[in-house]
Amino acid sequence: MLTGVDYFVVIAYIIGMLLLGLYFKRFVDSSEDYFLGGRSLPFWAIGMSIVVSDIGALDFVGVSGQAYRYGVSVGNFDWVGSVPAMLLAAFIFIPYFWRGGMYTIPEYLGKRYNLSVRTIASLTWILFFALDLGVLFWSSAVLLNVLLGWTIWSSILITAGVVGLYTYFGGITAVIMTDVVQMVIMFVGGAALVYLSLDAVGGWDNLVDKVYNMGPEYREHFHIIQPSDTKSPFPWTGILFGLTFVMSNAYMIGNQSIVQRCLTAKNEWHAKASMILASALKMAIPVLVLFPGLMAIVVHPGLADGDQALPMMIKTILPPGLVGLMFAAFFAGLMSSVDSLLNSTATLFTKDIYEPFIKKDGDDDHYLKVGKLTTLVLLLIGVATAPISSGFPGIYVAIQTFMSFFQGPLFAILLLGIFWKKSTPLGGLSALVIGIGSAILMHIFKGQFFHIEDPFLFISWWSFLVGFVVNVVVSLMTRPHTKEHLKGLVYDPKILSTSKEI
């Protein structure tokens, strides 16, 4: 239970975030301000925002739970599953999106392929973000239930109310600038928990010895590379082909909530630098969220649900005051993730769905209002879909499962779209539809196809391959766009010059 000091820290944090978010309301005069921060933000704020919006409550609870079950191999997602993809994004893809003045990734796909591809990609992301919101709300409720004894639904409604209020008013500038503060709090709170947990288990060497001697099922807990025949969801083959080659690239290059931040940069250097800074900061995340799960193996052995590992560690390890700080850090992660999803989805809906299909010639003030209204509606959808995540054994795996359905095909059309001039509109559309369909089929019949528990990494790789091959085959049989149409949309070695004209 929280003490009076803890409640003070948490309440002060929440009020501080609300005031900070509301402060940036004054900078929102247009839809470009609301969605892209007026293209005026510095790399350090964007980089910190990328990191903090990507970890959130999901990782605090889910990654600790996975570390409790499978060990350090879950850290692959923040290490090899981030850094190479972020460098590729920084040096190749982000400059194209930034120079093109894009608001959304589907907007690029629409220009490169056609409106159908843009709409399907946008609707898919909107669906994913809505489900993601539900998972985030559910994971927060699990923690609040253990720490405070609040009911699941009261936790969800309180969280949604607080986050929704400050996201609605501030737009992406408020989202990014509050993320900066949230990242500092998250790192301080996480570091305090790691330090005290390490002290409680008698140091790193003692931790390794104790875990290793707990039985054969723990022998692989300190190996980041798991055998190809492991029963865990992280065989090295899946990490290399599914995560490194496909999912991480699709996530860092095709994820609206990540890329949109870079598009708010004041110039191209800041856009690139933000992603590279984020890649460095992101490598600290497993230390903060994974290690407590490992230490819980020693402090709380035999937990039936790994997702209880972090809440139990907070409850037993941290003194009054620091519990409040950790709780604030958890809130920081939750709020930063939710506000990112809300703002990104509002951007996707307004620019890719509302503007082309519902009202083409509205004035800027109208689209600003639509963006704000979408934020509120999405918040309600997130709350309503929260119980879905309870049907999955691990929260983190649940979200990866949702993503694996379309990450592969999406990356296939992005990759071919930018590097292969002959990729045609029909090729892109076919690849997206057939690729997503193949991923869903592989998931439904995973028992027949795969021999590991959660084969989302393999599904990601194979659906990428299906999308890639379909795109190539169909493109060779159909008519591509003209060279003039593709100018600035496909890779040109001239981008590696100082010229901004490509």
Add this chain to the structure above:
Amino acid sequence: MLNFDWLSGISQETARYIFLGLYVLIGGLVLLIPTDYIYVGVKKEDRHWYNNLKLWAICSLSILFFIYYIF
């Protein structure tokens, strides 16, 4: 086939070297990027070694290499 059974003969240690090799390869590709491209958006007089993004990227990759070397 779908489970990459054909790679089951590769040991964990060899797999680790595959990852380490990948980081070295990426580092090499980063070094090949023209320096002028790295500085697009920065005025000529403000271009210094500390805002050379190739160095930033190499630092990130070095940390990543170290982590996979340790674990």
